[in-house]
Amino acid sequence: MLPYTEQAEGMLTYTDDGHMAAFLHHPVWRTTQTVDDSNHMLFGAYAGRWSLKDRKVRHHVEFASAPSIIGTTLVRVVKRLTSSQLILASEVQRGAPEHLLEWRLR
Numbered sequence: 829m830l831p832y833t834e835q836a837e838g839m840l841t842y843t844d845d846g847h848m849a850a851f852l853h854h855p856v857w858r859t860t861q862t863v864d865d866s867n868h869m870l871f872g873a874y875a876g877r878w879s880l881k882d883r884k885v886r887h888h889v890e891f892a893s894a895p896s897i898i899g900t901t902l903v904r905v906v907k908r909l910t911s912s913q914l915i916l917a918s919e920v921q922r923g924a925p926e927h928l929l930e931w932r933l934r
Contacts, residue, residue: 840914840931842878848887849875852929880906885916904929 838852854870874897876890887902904916907928918927 838931846877846879847875848878849873850887874902884919 836852836854838850840851841849851871851873853872872893874887874889874892874894877888879886879888883906885904885906887904889897889900889902892898903919905919906914907917908915912933914931916929916931918924920926
């Protein structure tokens with residue numbers, strides 16, 4: 829979705845009552861002094877409701893920094909889940925590479 833690197837940073841929050849929020853940014857975002865069209869791809873965020881079934885977490889997007897994903901459902905495959913780590917993979921479409929995101933509990 830966005831041009832991040834292995835050093836990307838962010839926060840992923842799930843609540844017991846089914847709400848979620850995700851924020852992700854490229855490391856350069858921290859040094860950005862102004863927000864304009866030239867750097868909007870350095871940061872992405874969305875929020876809504878979530879559900880889990882068959883090791884797939886579904887993010888039902890209600891709010892987003894990218895208007896095109898509002899009203900969609902983003903499916904992530906749970907690759908690993910421990911008390912301190914969550915690894916999610918994008919659901920692979922034909923010919924598309926798998927993207928992994930590792931989240932660690934702070």
